[in-house]
Amino acid sequence: MKPHHRFALALTGALLISALPAGAASLAERYDALRTEQPKLALRDAAAKLNVSEAELLASTGIGKTVIRLQEGDNVPREIMRRALDLGKVMALTRNENGVIERTGVAMRLKPQEEITGLDADKEKEREARMRNIAGGYLGGEIDLRFTFKNWKYAFAVAQPGKDGVVSRSLQFFDQSGNAAHKLYVKSDEGVAVFDKIVADFRNPEQSAELKVAAAPVRPAEKPDSTIDVKEYQMAWNELNDVHQFNRLVTEFGMSREQSLRLGPPDKVQRITPQAVRQLLEESAKQKLDIMAFLGNDATIQIYSGKVGKVQEAGGYFNVLDPEFNLHLRDKAFHSGYVIKRAGVTSVEFFDHNGELVVSFFGVRERNKPQPQSWNDMTAALPKAADASRQASR
Structure with a gap:
């Protein structure tokens, strides 16, 4: 298409929108x-516009x-996801403002004996919190998810014909502000009947398009x-014996996630460039x-746990584009x-301009064994941020 034709089309679209009073x-x-x-505008991006x-x-x-609107209620999302374990092969999609993760596979079910294990007091609290936010599975395996169901609000079943004539079926969940919480796409013929039964059982009697969407919560101001x-905080950091204790430590000191890293022990935190995510994925591949x-x-x-293969920039994102795993990061x-x-565990975290955590990475390790040296060496070689020397001199 010639440039002046593209401009004319864009102008026509803009005039159409502006000509329609709200x-x-x-x-x-x-x-x-x-x-x-x-x-080609995605629904999420269209909504923002x-x-x-x-x-x-x-x-x-x-x-x-x-689209069919599904029921609402405190336990409904959990029960739909529990039933969704019967879908078989699915593509699970979760996103935030600057990243999307997609995994195709089959979710694992929770074994009955996994419900009760011998744990110390701290780990028992973590287990209880986890059990409140599970749906009978999804812990480990190909479809590995952690839920906070109290933040799930709206649910829809979508059956959308594609350009090839094949119908795409999905369960789509949103929070109180109408932002996507999670999406599951059916990827097997056997899952179609299960999908239809879920829709029939959870169909909302009121098929209204009117939603009582709440304003997005205001992010609390970071404490000075x-x-x-800081001295007490760094001492507590050094006393951690399980990486899962870290979130509780951050909460106890009332810090934001990035602040907790910025004020961490200098020998335990190294600031790197934002675009180091590209080197991390390229070297991992x-x-x-x-x-x-x-x-x-x-x-x-x-x-996602495993290897990555095809890594490239496309569509304004830096991507992993493997057959059953996609990761899309708007790293700009x-x-x-x-x-x-x-x-004793090394990880890498990336934050956006609003201070929100976008994505984090770990090296896979066997139970009760250290992470591979190759992971530690690779992360140590990631490009340092310009202010890293000032950070080290705190």
Whole structure:
């Protein structure tokens, strides 16, 4: 298409949108106008341009056509996900503002004997919290998820015909603000009947497109560094004997996640460049390292464990594009990165310009064994941030 033709099409789309007064045009009409301008625009990005949530746009444009609204309630999301274990092969998708993780596979079920184990007091509390946020499985294996169901609100079943005529079936969940919490796509013929039964059993009697979406919660202001007992905090860090204790430590000192790293022991935290994520993934692919990638939001954390293969930049993201694992990172929005050592475990975390954690990585290790030296060497070689020397001199 010639440049002046593209400009004319974009201008036409813009005029269509501006010509539709907010009070006169339905959301569906505004969305149709936007799609005329940008036919490949993802629903989430379209929602942002239209100043609505993704859940509102999905409901307004799909209910009565390709979307069925499912029931709501404190236990409904958990029960739907429990039933979804019967879907077999699925593609699980979790995202945040600057990253998306997609994994195709079969979720593991929780064995009855795993419900009760001999743990010390701290680990018992962690186990109880975990048990409140599970759905009978998804712990480890190909579809590895951690849920915070209290932050799940809206659920929809979507059956959308593709360009090839094949119908894509998915269960899509959103939080109170209409942001995507998690999505599951059916990937087997056997799963279709299970999907249909879930939809029939959990169909909302009110197929209304009107959602009572709440405003996004205001992120608490970070405490001034001067109010933190840094010496005491660093001593507590050095006393950690399990990496899973770290979140509780951060909560006890009332810090933000990035602040907790910025004020960590200088010999345990190394600041790296935001784009070091590219080197991490490229080297992991080149060296065939087994890694763990954690990416999520306030409702769901999704975890991938294994090797990565095809790594490349495309579509404004830096990506892993493997047959059954995709990772899409908008790393140009990254602001900082850190190599972190806690309780003998080395990890790498990347934050965006809003101080939100986008993605974190670990080297896969066998139970009760240290991480591979190749992982430690690779993370130690990641490019240091320009202010790393100032950090080391704290």
